[in-house]
Amino acid sequence: xxxxxxxxxxxxxxxxxxxxxxxxxxxxxxxxxxxxxxxxxxxxxxxxxxxxxxxxxxxxxxxxxxxxxxxxxxxxxxxxxxxxxxxxxxxxxxxxxxxxxxxxxxxxxxxxxxxxxxxxxxxxxxxxxxxxxxxxxxxxxxxxxxxxxxxxxxxxxxxxxxxxxxxxxxxxxxxxxxxxxxxxxxxxxxxxxxxxxxxxxxxxxxxxxxxxxxxxxxxxxxxxxxxxxxxxxxxxxxxxxxxxxxxxxxxxxxxxx
Amino acid sequence: xxxxxxxxxxxxxxxxxxxxxxxxxxxxxxxxxxxxxxxxxxxxxxxxxxxxxxxxxxxxxxxxxxxxxxxxxxxxxxxxxxxxxxxxxxxxxxxxxxxxxxxxxxxxxxxxxxxxxxxxxxxxxxxxxxxxxxxxxxxxxxxxxxxxxxxxxxxxxxxxxxxxxxxxxxxxxxxxxxxxxxxxxxx
Numbered sequence: 001x002x003x004x005x006x007x008x009x010x011x012x013x014x015x016x017x018x019x020x021x022x023x024x025x026x027x028x029x030x031x032x033x034x035x036x037x038x039x040x041x042x043x044x045x046x047x048x049x050x051x052x053x054x055x056x057x058x059x060x061x062x063x064x065x066x067x068x069x070x071x072x073x074x075x076x077x078x079x080x081x082x083x084x085x086x087x088x089x090x091x092x093x094x095x096x097x098x099x100x101x102x103x104x105x106x107x108x109x110x111x112x113x114x115x116x117x118x119x120x121x122x123x124x125x126x127x128x129x130x131x132x133x134x135x136x137x138x139x140x141x142x143x144x145x146x147x148x149x150x151x152x153x154x155x156x157x158x159x160x161x162x163x164x165x166x167x168x169x170x171x172x173x174x175x176x177x178x179x180x181x182x183x184x185x186x187x188x189x190x191x192x193x194x195x196x197x198x199x200x201x202x203x204x205x206x207x208x209x210x211x212x213x214x215x216x217x218x219x220x221x222x223x224x225x226x227x228x229x230x231x232x233x234x235x236x237x238x239x240x241x242x243x244x245x246x247x248x249x250x251x252x253x254x255x256x257x
Numbered sequence: 258x259x260x261x262x263x264x265x266x267x268x269x270x271x272x273x274x275x276x277x278x279x280x281x282x283x284x285x286x287x288x289x290x291x292x293x294x295x296x297x298x299x300x301x302x303x304x305x306x307x308x309x310x311x312x313x314x315x316x317x318x319x320x321x322x323x324x325x326x327x328x329x330x331x332x333x334x335x336x337x338x339x340x341x342x343x344x345x346x347x348x349x350x351x352x353x354x355x356x357x358x359x360x361x362x363x364x365x366x367x368x369x370x371x372x373x374x375x376x377x378x379x380x381x382x383x384x385x386x387x388x389x390x391x392x393x394x395x396x397x398x399x400x401x402x403x404x405x406x407x408x409x410x411x412x413x414x415x416x417x418x419x420x421x422x423x424x425x426x427x428x429x430x431x432x433x434x435x436x437x438x439x440x441x442x443x444x
Contacts, residue, residue, distance in 0.1 A: 028339075144341065144349050152326045152389075154309025199340050203367065208340035 009224060011117045012234075014125035015178050016220035019187060020212045021132045022174050023195035025167065028143040034071060035175055035191040037081040039184045040088025041067035042176035043109040047095045050105050057124065060176035068172035069165065112183025112235030124177045132170065136209075139167055144205070186235040189242045190216055197246035201253040211249075219245045259324050259391045259421045260284040260307070264316035267299070267306035277302050279316055282423075282439045284391060289413075289422040291432040294441035300425040303441070304328060304393045307423075320391075327389035329380050331396040331425075342367050343379055353386035357415075359408065374405045381412055391421040398428040410434065 026032045042060040049059020067084055074083040096106035108116075132139075142163050151157035178187035198212030222245075223238035230237075264279040277299030284290050292300050305311035307318055308328050320326065343364030347354050355361060360382055363375050371379070377400065384392045398406050406428075413434070416422070426432055 141349065144345075147339070148341070148346060149350060150308065150328050150330055151310070152308045152328050157309055199338050202340035203365075204342040205340055205345045 005115065005228065007119065007122050008114045008117050011122040011125050011181055012114050012220055012224060013217070014122070014129040015182055015187075016190060016216045017213060018125065018129040018132050018174050019178050019190035020194040020198075020216035021136060022171050023191040023193075024198075024209060024212055025139060025143050025171065026191060027195045027199055028147050031081075032192050032195070033078050033081040034068070034084075036184075036188045037071065037084035037088065038064045038067050038172055038175045039179045039187050040085050040092065042088075042172075042179040043106070043184055044088045044091035044095070045176070046109060046180055047092050047099075047105055051095055051099050056105065057120070057177065057180055060180050061173050064172040064176035064179075065169055068168045068175075109179060109184050111233060112181075112186050112238075114182050114186075114234050117181050121177070121181045125181065128170075128174050128177055132174065135170070139170075140205070140209070142167065182238070183235040186238045189239040190220075193242040193246040194219070197249040200250050215245055215249060216242070258283055258285055258319075259288075259321050260326070260423070261319040262303075262307070262316070263319070265303070265306065265313060265318055266315040267302055267311045267313055269302050270305055270311045273312065273314065275299075276314060277441075280439070280441060281316075284421045284423055286390075287419045287421060288437070289424065289435040291435035291438045292423060292425045292441060293427070293432055293438055295443060298441040298443045300441055301331060301395055304395055304423070304425060307393060324390040325388055326391045326393065327384050327387055328393045329384040329395065329397060331399060337369050339369055340367060343371075346379060347383055350383035350387045352383040356382045356386075357411075374401045377401065378405060378408055378412070381409060385412060385416045385420065389420070391423065392416075394422060394424045394426075396425055396427070398426060398431050406430075 022035065023032065026035055042064040045063025046056040046060040048063070049056050067088070071080050071084060074080055092106050092109070096103040142160070146160060146164070151160055175187060175191070178190065182190070194212045194216040197215055198208050202208035202211050219242040220238065223234065223241040226232065226241065227234040227237040261283045262280055264281055266276055266278040268274055268276055280303060282290060282292070292303065294300055302311050306313055308326060343366060344354070346368060347356075347364070356379075360378055363371055363379065368376055377397065381394065381397050384394065398409055401409060410431070413422070422435070424431065424435055432438060
Protein backbone atom coordinates (compact mmCIF):
# COMPACT_ATOMS: atom_id res chain seq x y z
CA UNK A 1 0.00 0.00 0.00
CA UNK A 2 1.24 3.49 -0.90
CA UNK A 3 2.61 5.37 2.13
CA UNK A 4 0.12 8.13 1.33
CA UNK A 5 -2.71 5.82 2.37
CA UNK A 6 -1.13 4.29 5.47
CA UNK A 7 -2.46 6.84 7.98
CA UNK A 8 -5.97 6.90 6.49
CA UNK A 9 -6.01 3.08 6.43
CA UNK A 10 -5.27 2.77 10.16
CA UNK A 11 -7.63 5.65 10.99
CA UNK A 12 -10.44 3.87 9.17
CA UNK A 13 -9.53 0.55 10.76
CA UNK A 14 -9.80 2.07 14.24
CA UNK A 15 -13.23 3.44 13.37
CA UNK A 16 -14.21 0.03 11.97
CA UNK A 17 -13.64 -1.33 15.49
CA UNK A 18 -15.01 1.64 17.44
CA UNK A 19 -18.24 2.43 15.60
CA UNK A 20 -19.78 -1.09 15.64
CA UNK A 21 -19.27 -1.10 19.42
CA UNK A 22 -21.32 2.11 19.51
CA UNK A 23 -23.82 0.30 17.28
CA UNK A 24 -24.10 -2.57 19.78
CA UNK A 25 -24.87 -0.21 22.65
CA UNK A 26 -27.33 1.91 20.67
CA UNK A 27 -29.07 -1.21 19.36
CA UNK A 28 -29.43 -2.57 22.89
CA UNK A 29 -31.21 0.68 23.75
CA UNK A 30 -33.23 0.54 20.52
CA UNK A 31 -31.74 3.98 19.81
CA UNK A 32 -29.76 3.18 16.67
CA UNK A 33 -31.43 6.01 14.76
CA UNK A 34 -29.81 8.37 17.28
CA UNK A 35 -26.51 7.68 15.48
CA UNK A 36 -27.77 9.35 12.32
CA UNK A 37 -29.19 12.27 14.28
CA UNK A 38 -26.01 12.82 16.27
CA UNK A 39 -23.85 12.47 13.14
CA UNK A 40 -25.90 15.24 11.49
CA UNK A 41 -25.46 17.44 14.55
CA UNK A 42 -21.72 16.69 14.56
CA UNK A 43 -21.59 17.84 10.95
CA UNK A 44 -23.43 21.03 11.87
CA UNK A 45 -21.05 21.60 14.79
CA UNK A 46 -18.01 21.16 12.54
CA UNK A 47 -19.30 23.64 9.98
CA UNK A 48 -20.18 26.18 12.68
CA UNK A 49 -16.73 25.76 14.28
CA UNK A 50 -15.08 26.34 10.92
CA UNK A 51 -17.09 29.54 10.52
CA UNK A 52 -15.78 30.68 13.93
CA UNK A 53 -12.18 29.65 13.07
CA UNK A 54 -12.30 26.98 15.79
CA UNK A 55 -11.16 23.33 15.40
CA UNK A 56 -13.79 21.31 13.50
CA UNK A 57 -13.46 18.32 15.85
CA UNK A 58 -14.21 20.52 18.86
CA UNK A 59 -17.34 21.93 17.25
CA UNK A 60 -18.47 18.52 16.05
CA UNK A 61 -17.93 16.86 19.43
CA UNK A 62 -19.56 19.76 21.30
CA UNK A 63 -22.78 19.75 19.31
CA UNK A 64 -22.85 15.93 19.19
CA UNK A 65 -22.61 15.68 22.98
CA UNK A 66 -25.25 18.39 23.41
CA UNK A 67 -27.54 16.57 20.99
CA UNK A 68 -26.97 13.18 22.61
CA UNK A 69 -27.64 14.45 26.13
CA UNK A 70 -30.63 16.55 25.08
CA UNK A 71 -32.05 14.11 22.57
CA UNK A 72 -35.28 13.58 24.45
CA UNK A 73 -36.07 17.28 24.92
CA UNK A 74 -37.88 17.94 21.61
CA UNK A 75 -39.79 14.63 21.62
CA UNK A 76 -39.38 11.02 22.66
CA UNK A 77 -38.15 7.92 20.84
CA UNK A 78 -37.62 7.97 17.11
CA UNK A 79 -39.53 11.25 16.74
CA UNK A 80 -36.72 12.95 18.68
CA UNK A 81 -34.08 11.53 16.34
CA UNK A 82 -36.03 12.60 13.27
CA UNK A 83 -36.24 16.11 14.77
CA UNK A 84 -32.48 16.18 15.38
CA UNK A 85 -31.67 14.81 11.89
CA UNK A 86 -33.71 17.59 10.30
CA UNK A 87 -32.19 20.23 12.59
CA UNK A 88 -28.63 19.07 11.85
CA UNK A 89 -29.28 18.88 8.12
CA UNK A 90 -30.79 22.38 8.01
CA UNK A 91 -27.93 23.92 10.01
CA UNK A 92 -25.23 22.24 7.89
CA UNK A 93 -26.71 23.46 4.62
CA UNK A 94 -27.57 26.94 5.88
CA UNK A 95 -24.10 27.58 7.31
CA UNK A 96 -22.51 26.01 4.24
CA UNK A 97 -24.53 28.24 1.93
CA UNK A 98 -23.24 31.32 3.72
CA UNK A 99 -19.57 30.37 3.90
CA UNK A 100 -17.33 29.20 1.05
CA UNK A 101 -15.19 27.00 3.30
CA UNK A 102 -18.29 25.67 5.00
CA UNK A 103 -19.62 24.50 1.68
CA UNK A 104 -16.45 22.46 1.06
CA UNK A 105 -16.56 20.93 4.54
CA UNK A 106 -20.28 20.18 4.31
CA UNK A 107 -19.67 18.26 1.10
CA UNK A 108 -16.73 16.40 2.66
CA UNK A 109 -18.85 15.46 5.67
CA UNK A 110 -21.43 13.87 3.46
CA UNK A 111 -18.96 12.23 1.05
CA UNK A 112 -16.35 11.26 3.63
CA UNK A 113 -12.74 12.36 3.59
CA UNK A 114 -10.84 9.35 4.89
CA UNK A 115 -7.99 9.74 2.39
CA UNK A 116 -7.34 13.28 3.68
CA UNK A 117 -7.19 12.35 7.37
CA UNK A 118 -3.92 12.90 9.23
CA UNK A 119 -2.29 12.17 12.58
CA UNK A 120 -4.95 14.08 14.59
CA UNK A 121 -7.78 11.96 13.22
CA UNK A 122 -5.73 8.78 13.66
CA UNK A 123 -4.91 9.66 17.28
CA UNK A 124 -8.56 10.45 18.03
CA UNK A 125 -9.73 7.19 16.46
CA UNK A 126 -7.13 5.04 18.23
CA UNK A 127 -7.65 6.64 21.65
CA UNK A 128 -11.43 6.33 21.37
CA UNK A 129 -11.19 2.72 20.19
CA UNK A 130 -8.87 1.82 23.09
CA UNK A 131 -11.19 3.50 25.61
CA UNK A 132 -14.26 1.77 24.14
CA UNK A 133 -12.57 -1.64 24.05
CA UNK A 134 -11.29 -1.20 27.60
CA UNK A 135 -14.76 -0.30 28.91
CA UNK A 136 -16.63 -2.68 26.63
CA UNK A 137 -17.49 -5.36 29.19
CA UNK A 138 -18.70 -2.83 31.76
CA UNK A 139 -20.74 -0.91 29.21
CA UNK A 140 -22.20 -4.15 27.77
CA UNK A 141 -23.22 -5.18 31.27
CA UNK A 142 -24.76 -1.80 32.02
CA UNK A 143 -26.75 -1.68 28.78
CA UNK A 144 -27.91 -5.31 29.11
CA UNK A 145 -29.04 -4.67 32.69
CA UNK A 146 -30.91 -1.55 31.53
CA UNK A 147 -32.66 -3.70 28.95
CA UNK A 148 -33.36 -6.83 30.98
CA UNK A 149 -33.28 -6.06 34.69
CA UNK A 150 -35.34 -3.25 36.22
CA UNK A 151 -33.57 -1.05 38.78
CA UNK A 152 -34.69 -2.06 42.26
CA UNK A 153 -34.11 1.15 44.17
CA UNK A 154 -34.08 4.87 43.57
CA UNK A 155 -30.33 4.98 44.22
CA UNK A 156 -29.66 2.22 41.69
CA UNK A 157 -31.79 4.03 39.10
CA UNK A 158 -29.85 7.23 39.80
CA UNK A 159 -26.50 5.43 39.48
CA UNK A 160 -27.64 3.89 36.21
CA UNK A 161 -28.60 7.33 34.89
CA UNK A 162 -25.16 8.73 35.74
CA UNK A 163 -23.36 5.81 34.08
CA UNK A 164 -25.68 6.14 31.09
CA UNK A 165 -24.76 9.82 30.75
CA UNK A 166 -21.04 8.98 30.67
CA UNK A 167 -21.71 6.36 27.99
CA UNK A 168 -23.74 8.97 26.06
CA UNK A 169 -20.71 11.28 26.02
CA UNK A 170 -18.41 8.50 24.75
CA UNK A 171 -20.93 7.58 22.04
CA UNK A 172 -21.36 11.21 20.95
CA UNK A 173 -17.60 11.89 20.72
CA UNK A 174 -17.08 8.63 18.79
CA UNK A 175 -19.84 9.60 16.34
CA UNK A 176 -18.42 13.11 15.93
CA UNK A 177 -14.90 11.84 15.25
CA UNK A 178 -16.26 9.21 12.87
CA UNK A 179 -18.36 11.74 10.96
CA UNK A 180 -15.36 14.04 10.43
CA UNK A 181 -13.15 11.17 9.21
CA UNK A 182 -15.23 8.66 7.26
CA UNK A 183 -18.28 10.82 6.58
CA UNK A 184 -21.83 11.00 7.82
CA UNK A 185 -23.42 8.05 6.05
CA UNK A 186 -20.37 5.80 6.38
CA UNK A 187 -20.39 6.46 10.13
CA UNK A 188 -24.07 5.58 10.31
CA UNK A 189 -23.48 2.45 8.23
CA UNK A 190 -20.68 1.27 10.55
CA UNK A 191 -22.94 1.84 13.56
CA UNK A 192 -26.11 0.35 12.15
CA UNK A 193 -25.33 -2.49 9.73
CA UNK A 194 -22.84 -4.77 11.55
CA UNK A 195 -24.93 -4.80 14.75
CA UNK A 196 -28.13 -5.28 12.73
CA UNK A 197 -26.69 -8.48 11.25
CA UNK A 198 -24.66 -9.57 14.30
CA UNK A 199 -27.63 -9.39 16.65
CA UNK A 200 -29.68 -11.47 14.25
CA UNK A 201 -27.31 -14.37 13.64
CA UNK A 202 -25.58 -14.80 17.02
CA UNK A 203 -26.58 -17.58 19.38
CA UNK A 204 -25.40 -15.69 22.47
CA UNK A 205 -24.01 -12.38 23.61
CA UNK A 206 -20.27 -12.96 23.11
CA UNK A 207 -20.94 -14.30 19.64
CA UNK A 208 -22.98 -11.19 18.82
CA UNK A 209 -20.05 -8.91 19.69
CA UNK A 210 -17.67 -11.06 17.62
CA UNK A 211 -20.02 -11.11 14.62
CA UNK A 212 -20.62 -7.36 14.80
CA UNK A 213 -16.98 -6.30 15.02
CA UNK A 214 -15.89 -9.01 12.56
CA UNK A 215 -18.39 -7.94 9.90
CA UNK A 216 -17.37 -4.32 10.33
CA UNK A 217 -13.64 -4.98 9.98
CA UNK A 218 -14.08 -7.36 7.02
CA UNK A 219 -16.38 -4.87 5.31
CA UNK A 220 -13.90 -2.07 5.91
CA UNK A 221 -10.93 -4.02 4.52
CA UNK A 222 -12.91 -5.06 1.45
CA UNK A 223 -14.15 -1.53 0.86
CA UNK A 224 -10.75 0.08 1.31
CA UNK A 225 -9.15 -2.29 -1.20
CA UNK A 226 -12.05 -1.99 -3.65
CA UNK A 227 -12.12 1.80 -3.53
CA UNK A 228 -8.38 2.04 -4.15
CA UNK A 229 -8.29 -0.64 -6.83
CA UNK A 230 -11.28 0.70 -8.76
CA UNK A 231 -10.50 4.37 -8.00
CA UNK A 232 -13.90 4.95 -6.38
CA UNK A 233 -14.93 7.27 -3.53
CA UNK A 234 -14.42 5.38 -0.26
CA UNK A 235 -17.57 6.23 1.73
CA UNK A 236 -20.18 4.97 -0.76
CA UNK A 237 -18.09 1.86 -1.45
CA UNK A 238 -17.96 1.18 2.31
CA UNK A 239 -21.71 1.67 2.70
CA UNK A 240 -22.44 -0.59 -0.29
CA UNK A 241 -20.04 -3.28 0.98
CA UNK A 242 -21.52 -3.25 4.47
CA UNK A 243 -25.03 -3.35 3.05
CA UNK A 244 -24.16 -6.42 0.98
CA UNK A 245 -22.30 -8.18 3.80
CA UNK A 246 -24.89 -7.49 6.48
CA UNK A 247 -27.84 -8.41 4.28
CA UNK A 248 -26.18 -11.62 3.07
CA UNK A 249 -25.29 -12.57 6.64
CA UNK A 250 -28.90 -12.17 7.76
CA UNK A 251 -30.31 -14.00 4.73
CA UNK A 252 -27.91 -16.91 5.06
CA UNK A 253 -28.40 -17.34 8.80
CA UNK A 254 -30.45 -20.24 10.08
CA UNK A 255 -32.82 -17.82 11.79
CA UNK A 256 -35.66 -16.40 9.74
CA UNK A 257 -35.44 -12.67 9.03
CA UNK B 258 -38.79 -7.07 59.34
CA UNK B 259 -37.49 -6.87 55.77
CA UNK B 260 -40.10 -4.52 54.35
CA UNK B 261 -42.79 -2.40 55.91
CA UNK B 262 -45.29 -0.05 54.30
CA UNK B 263 -47.07 2.32 56.66
CA UNK B 264 -50.10 4.13 55.21
CA UNK B 265 -48.20 4.49 51.96
CA UNK B 266 -49.83 6.68 49.33
CA UNK B 267 -48.33 6.70 45.86
CA UNK B 268 -49.17 7.52 42.23
CA UNK B 269 -48.05 6.22 38.83
CA UNK B 270 -44.40 7.04 38.00
CA UNK B 271 -43.85 10.68 37.07
CA UNK B 272 -47.29 11.80 38.27
CA UNK B 273 -49.09 12.81 41.48
CA UNK B 274 -52.47 11.38 40.57
CA UNK B 275 -54.48 9.23 40.68
CA UNK B 276 -53.49 8.66 44.29
CA UNK B 277 -53.11 5.02 45.28
CA UNK B 278 -53.45 3.88 48.86
CA UNK B 279 -53.04 4.26 51.74
CA UNK B 280 -51.59 0.75 52.02
CA UNK B 281 -50.01 -0.84 55.04
CA UNK B 282 -48.26 -4.20 55.02
CA UNK B 283 -45.20 -5.88 56.40
CA UNK B 284 -42.97 -8.66 55.15
CA UNK B 285 -40.81 -10.63 57.53
CA UNK B 286 -37.75 -12.74 56.80
CA UNK B 287 -38.77 -15.70 54.63
CA UNK B 288 -42.43 -14.69 54.59
CA UNK B 289 -44.74 -14.73 51.55
CA UNK B 290 -47.44 -12.10 51.25
CA UNK B 291 -49.96 -11.90 48.42
CA UNK B 292 -51.10 -8.50 47.22
CA UNK B 293 -54.53 -8.83 45.63
CA UNK B 294 -57.19 -6.53 44.27
CA UNK B 295 -59.04 -5.69 41.06
CA UNK B 296 -57.38 -4.31 37.94
CA UNK B 297 -56.61 -0.63 38.39
CA UNK B 298 -56.24 -0.88 42.15
CA UNK B 299 -52.59 0.14 41.76
CA UNK B 300 -50.77 -3.08 42.71
CA UNK B 301 -48.00 -2.69 40.13
CA UNK B 302 -47.68 0.99 40.99
CA UNK B 303 -47.20 0.03 44.62
CA UNK B 304 -44.31 -2.23 43.60
CA UNK B 305 -42.92 0.70 41.60
CA UNK B 306 -43.07 2.84 44.74
CA UNK B 307 -41.19 0.19 46.74
CA UNK B 308 -38.43 0.12 44.09
CA UNK B 309 -38.20 3.91 43.91
CA UNK B 310 -39.79 4.35 40.50
CA UNK B 311 -43.06 5.85 41.72
CA UNK B 312 -43.36 8.75 44.21
CA UNK B 313 -44.18 8.26 47.87
CA UNK B 314 -46.76 11.01 48.41
CA UNK B 315 -47.33 10.24 52.07
CA UNK B 316 -46.71 7.49 54.57
CA UNK B 317 -43.54 5.45 54.71
CA UNK B 318 -41.77 2.66 52.88
CA UNK B 319 -39.25 1.10 55.26
CA UNK B 320 -36.67 -1.34 53.91
CA UNK B 321 -34.40 -3.00 56.46
CA UNK B 322 -30.81 -1.80 56.23
CA UNK B 323 -28.79 -3.96 53.86
CA UNK B 324 -31.84 -5.69 52.42
CA UNK B 325 -31.69 -6.14 48.68
CA UNK B 326 -34.89 -6.02 46.67
CA UNK B 327 -35.48 -7.48 43.24
CA UNK B 328 -38.49 -6.91 41.02
CA UNK B 329 -39.70 -9.50 38.53
CA UNK B 330 -41.92 -7.46 36.24
CA UNK B 331 -45.22 -8.51 34.72
CA UNK B 332 -44.51 -7.35 31.18
CA UNK B 333 -40.82 -7.34 30.46
CA UNK B 334 -39.69 -5.38 27.43
CA UNK B 335 -39.92 -7.51 24.28
CA UNK B 336 -36.64 -9.32 23.66
CA UNK B 337 -36.99 -9.52 19.87
CA UNK B 338 -33.65 -9.75 18.01
CA UNK B 339 -31.73 -9.68 21.27
CA UNK B 340 -28.75 -12.09 21.16
CA UNK B 341 -28.91 -13.10 24.82
CA UNK B 342 -29.42 -16.74 25.78
CA UNK B 343 -30.49 -18.21 29.10
CA UNK B 344 -26.91 -18.61 30.33
CA UNK B 345 -26.19 -14.94 29.53
CA UNK B 346 -29.35 -13.84 31.31
CA UNK B 347 -28.73 -15.80 34.51
CA UNK B 348 -25.10 -14.60 34.63
CA UNK B 349 -26.23 -10.99 34.17
CA UNK B 350 -28.80 -11.38 36.95
CA UNK B 351 -26.24 -13.00 39.28
CA UNK B 352 -28.59 -15.99 39.58
CA UNK B 353 -27.79 -19.65 40.19
CA UNK B 354 -26.53 -20.97 36.85
CA UNK B 355 -28.12 -24.44 37.08
CA UNK B 356 -31.91 -24.27 37.36
CA UNK B 357 -33.94 -27.48 37.59
CA UNK B 358 -35.66 -29.11 34.64
CA UNK B 359 -37.33 -28.01 32.45
CA UNK B 360 -35.60 -24.61 32.77
CA UNK B 361 -32.12 -26.07 32.39
CA UNK B 362 -33.08 -27.32 28.94
CA UNK B 363 -33.80 -23.79 27.73
CA UNK B 364 -30.53 -22.12 28.71
CA UNK B 365 -28.73 -22.53 25.38
CA UNK B 366 -31.57 -20.85 23.50
CA UNK B 367 -31.91 -17.12 22.93
CA UNK B 368 -34.56 -15.39 25.00
CA UNK B 369 -36.37 -14.38 21.80
CA UNK B 370 -36.63 -18.06 20.82
CA UNK B 371 -38.41 -18.97 24.06
CA UNK B 372 -42.13 -18.67 24.63
CA UNK B 373 -43.44 -15.94 26.92
CA UNK B 374 -44.10 -18.51 29.62
CA UNK B 375 -40.59 -19.97 29.40
CA UNK B 376 -39.06 -16.48 29.64
CA UNK B 377 -41.29 -15.75 32.60
CA UNK B 378 -40.13 -18.85 34.47
CA UNK B 379 -36.48 -17.99 33.77
CA UNK B 380 -37.06 -14.48 35.10
CA UNK B 381 -38.67 -15.90 38.24
CA UNK B 382 -35.73 -18.28 38.74
CA UNK B 383 -33.30 -15.36 38.27
CA UNK B 384 -35.24 -13.36 40.84
CA UNK B 385 -35.45 -16.16 43.39
CA UNK B 386 -31.79 -17.18 43.22
CA UNK B 387 -30.19 -13.81 42.48
CA UNK B 388 -28.71 -11.45 45.07
CA UNK B 389 -31.91 -10.45 46.85
CA UNK B 390 -33.53 -10.68 50.29
CA UNK B 391 -36.98 -9.65 49.08
CA UNK B 392 -38.43 -10.46 45.67
CA UNK B 393 -41.43 -8.62 44.28
CA UNK B 394 -43.28 -10.84 41.80
CA UNK B 395 -45.79 -9.04 39.57
CA UNK B 396 -48.39 -11.50 38.23
CA UNK B 397 -45.88 -14.36 37.88
CA UNK B 398 -48.50 -16.90 36.73
CA UNK B 399 -49.91 -14.72 33.93
CA UNK B 400 -49.86 -16.47 30.54
CA UNK B 401 -48.65 -19.77 32.03
CA UNK B 402 -50.35 -23.03 31.08
CA UNK B 403 -51.14 -25.65 33.73
CA UNK B 404 -47.75 -27.36 33.45
CA UNK B 405 -45.83 -24.12 33.61
CA UNK B 406 -47.90 -23.01 36.63
CA UNK B 407 -46.95 -26.26 38.33
CA UNK B 408 -43.28 -25.51 37.59
CA UNK B 409 -43.73 -22.00 38.98
CA UNK B 410 -45.19 -23.34 42.22
CA UNK B 411 -42.30 -25.79 42.49
CA UNK B 412 -39.76 -22.99 42.06
CA UNK B 413 -41.51 -20.90 44.70
CA UNK B 414 -41.68 -23.82 47.14
CA UNK B 415 -37.95 -24.44 46.77
CA UNK B 416 -36.87 -20.81 47.06
CA UNK B 417 -33.87 -20.05 49.28
CA UNK B 418 -34.63 -20.00 53.01
CA UNK B 419 -35.09 -16.50 54.36
CA UNK B 420 -36.15 -14.98 51.05
CA UNK B 421 -39.24 -12.81 51.44
CA UNK B 422 -41.81 -12.73 48.66
CA UNK B 423 -44.41 -10.09 47.89
CA UNK B 424 -46.60 -11.56 45.16
CA UNK B 425 -49.08 -9.53 43.11
CA UNK B 426 -51.60 -11.94 41.63
CA UNK B 427 -55.17 -12.66 40.64
CA UNK B 428 -54.42 -16.39 40.64
CA UNK B 429 -56.44 -17.91 43.49
CA UNK B 430 -54.21 -20.97 43.87
CA UNK B 431 -51.03 -18.89 43.94
CA UNK B 432 -52.57 -16.47 46.45
CA UNK B 433 -53.65 -19.36 48.67
CA UNK B 434 -50.05 -20.56 48.84
CA UNK B 435 -48.95 -17.30 50.46
CA UNK B 436 -48.91 -17.00 54.22
CA UNK B 437 -50.87 -13.76 54.27
CA UNK B 438 -52.97 -11.70 51.91
CA UNK B 439 -53.37 -7.94 51.64
CA UNK B 440 -56.17 -6.63 49.46
CA UNK B 441 -55.94 -3.31 47.66
CA UNK B 442 -59.04 -1.44 46.57
CA UNK B 443 -59.32 1.17 43.82
CA UNK B 444 -59.15 4.75 45.08
